[in-house]
Amino acid sequence: MPARTVVFDSIRKHDGTAFRDLLPGEYIQMAGRAGRRGLDPTGTVIILCKGGVHEMADLHKMMLGKPTLLQSQFRLTYTMILNLLRVEALRVEDMMKRSFSEFHTRKDTKVHEQGISSLTQSLSSLPEVENVGQLSDLVSYYAAVQELTHTRAALQKRVMESVNGLKALSAGRVVLVTNSLHSNALGLILQVSSDAISRTFTTLVLCERQKEEERPGAQRGAETPTPEELLSTRVFLPDGPCSHTVEKLKAEDISSITVKTLRINAERIIDDYNKRQMPRFKLDPPGQAVTKATQELLRLAESNPDGITPLDPVNDLQLKDLDVVEGSMRVRHLQDTLLTFTCAHSPKFTQQYARLKQRMLIQDELERLQYLISDQSLSLLPQYEQRINVLKTLKYVDDSCTVQLKGRVACEISNHELMVTELVFENVLSDLPPEEIAALLSCLVFQQKTQVTPEINTSLQQGVQRIVSVAERIATLQRDCGMNESVEDFVAQFKFGLLEVVYCWARGLPFSEIAQLTDVQEGIVVRCIQRLDETCRDVRNAARIIGDPVLYAKMEQASMMIKRDIVFAASLYTQ
Numbered sequence: 001m002p003a004r005t006v007v008f009d010s011i012r013k014h015d016g017t018a019f020r021d022l023l024p025g026e027y028i029q030m031a032g033r034a035g036r037r038g039l040d041p042t043g044t045v046i047i048l049c050k051g052g053v054h055e056m057a058d059l060h061k062m063m064l065g066k067p068t069l070l071q072s073q074f075r076l077t078y079t080m081i082l083n084l085l086r087v088e089a090l091r092v093e094d095m096m097k098r099s100f101s102e103f104h105t106r107k108d109t110k111v112h113e114q115g116i117s118s119l120t121q122s123l124s125s126l127p128e129v130e131n132v133g134q135l136s137d138l139v140s141y142y143a144a145v146q147e148l149t150h151t152r153a154a155l156q157k158r159v160m161e162s163v164n165g166l167k168a169l170s171a172g173r174v175v176l177v178t179n180s181l182h183s184n185a186l187g188l189i190l191q192v193s194s195d196a197i198s199r200t201f202t203t204l205v206l207c208e209r210q211k212e213e214e215r216p217g218a219q220r221g222a223e224t225p226t227p228e229e230l231l232s233t234r235v236f237l238p239d240g241p242c243s244h245t246v247e248k249l250k251a252e253d254i255s256s257i258t259v260k261t262l263r264i265n266a267e268r269i270i271d272d273y274n275k276r277q278m279p280r281f282k283l284d285p286p287g288q289a290v291t292k293a294t295q296e297l298l299r300l301a302e303s304n305p306d307g308i309t310p311l312d313p314v315n316d317l318q319l320k321d322l323d324v325v326e327g328s329m330r331v332r333h334l335q336d337t338l339l340t341f342t343c344a345h346s347p348k349f350t351q352q353y354a355r356l357k358q359r360m361l362i363q364d365e366l367e368r369l370q371y372l373i374s375d376q377s378l379s380l381l382p383q384y385e386q387r388i389n390v391l392k393t394l395k396y397v398d399d400s401c402t403v404q405l406k407g408r409v410a411c412e413i414s415n416h417e418l419m420v421t422e423l424v425f426e427n428v429l430s431d432l433p434p435e436e437i438a439a440l441l442s443c444l445v446f447q448q449k450t451q452v453t454p455e456i457n458t459s460l461q462q463g464v465q466r467i468v469s470v471a472e473r474i475a476t477l478q479r480d481c482g483m484n485e486s487v488e489d490f491v492a493q494f495k496f497g498l499l500e501v502v503y504c505w506a507r508g509l510p511f512s513e514i515a516q517l518t519d520v521q522e523g524i525v526v527r528c529i530q531r532l533d534e535t536c537r538d539v540r541n542a543a544r545i546i547g548d549p550v551l552y553a554k555m556e557q558a559s560m561m562i563k564r565d566i567v568f569a570a571s572l573y574t575q
Helices: 025-030 058-065 078-085 092-097 100-106 110-127 135-159 163-168 228-233 266-275 289-301 322-340 349-372 381-393 405-411 417-425 434-444 458-480 488-492 498-506 509-519 523-545 549-562
Strands: 005-008 013-016 018-021 044-047 175-177 185-192 201-208 240-247 254-261
Touching: 005 025, 005 100, 018 058, 025 044, 025 058, 044 228, 044 254, 078 092, 078 405, 078 417, 078 458, 092 100, 092 381, 110 185, 135 163, 135 322, 135 349, 175 289, 185 266, 185 289, 201 254, 201 266, 201 289, 228 322, 240 266, 240 289, 266 289, 405 417, 405 523, 417 458, 434 458, 434 498, 434 523, 434 549, 458 488, 498 523, 498 549, 509 523, 523 549
Parallel strands: 005 044
Antiparallel strands: 013 018, 175 185, 175 254, 185 201, 201 240
């Protein structure tokens, strides 16, 4: 309720695992009650400093930090899927689209639909691409160029992220730089940042003495790539006066790591370049360390015009991962394939390739938007398909997803629907007396840990073994269908710690005596027996659907045997 003043005795709390500071949302929830509407112009919040003044950074984080993000609790269950499959007017995919977990991906659906309409019109207005004669393999050539570009980039990314790749990129390593300002320009690694997330490489790059916006490579994206250009390893050689620049490159800017290294003084080069960026020293000549390094790079470029041998990812860097080896082999295969295309020899190649590229870019964007509004983009779709495969294998639904008898039974079960249904159809419960059925079903509702091993008879021991066997079979099937839960974790959720307690309670023992049979708190025992009555009703309804009067009568009797005395006494806390 509102108050004039809110006092925090402490800004730390125990969250069930450990002590931690209050989260911004928790602080706002409590501090926001300060100030009564219509009575107080302002509210006052006081934080007691019993153990000393709190750190300002901790207070700033607690008061002004980002609130905890809302997490969707929508979960697909077998019962939900089966019930929705029985309703023709509503699909499971439609239910998933309406969930909060899909809100962020579905909120722009109308914008995507407008984009699809606009792109479709643009695509229809483009001129057709000629694909006859020498240009008959133009589309295949475009696909090969795109695959080669993406494969090279992915392979280089793996190299740059590997431990051996980072070791090779020490100060003095010569690399090839390719980005919007440089094309196959020689660079010299000076410094590597320690930030693993956004790592940068301070590099001395060879260039011409001209403005950055006029450097070669600034217009590379507009060129039509020919096989010779794609396969060329020629390094950049300045036509006029040679110059240099020091840039912080990203991993994708380094196109190749060469076998060459130079002895340099990296710190002196960086200090000299930074000094010459100041207005006072802008016209000063480069220092000796910078001049020497630039001349060495220029000498390498002049002596190796056709390219410098790069470090091989597999043989030199010892990257033996399967995707790296396959990527290297795929790059070599695509490079050999480029020379076999005839479209590059056509006089119309440049024009038609530009047309095809424009058309394919629009087509790719169109397919991306269509995917975003389709059912295939649903984050819960893989989980739905996995559960459908489980239901089909267990004969709950047929191949057309029509719900069968076992599926109708599972729809009546509120908890552990597959487990209960399999127990009913395999007659695990039918041959047992009501008190033993109630005892075995307690494993479905009891979730606590206990140090006391229940003393049970041979019949109950056999029942436990059969339940565990059914659970292992279901868990194995779920794993085979792609679900992540392990067999051990699935089986471990069925706990038999209250088997003896429920068995004795169903046989009429008073609550004071059964409380001595376990170390579980009395309130938990009461709650479990109450939930067990709900499970008994579920099994009774399942027996009614399949037409098993014997099991129906036993479940009716089991429910009556446990529904007595203090456990089911009227209470504001348990009812």
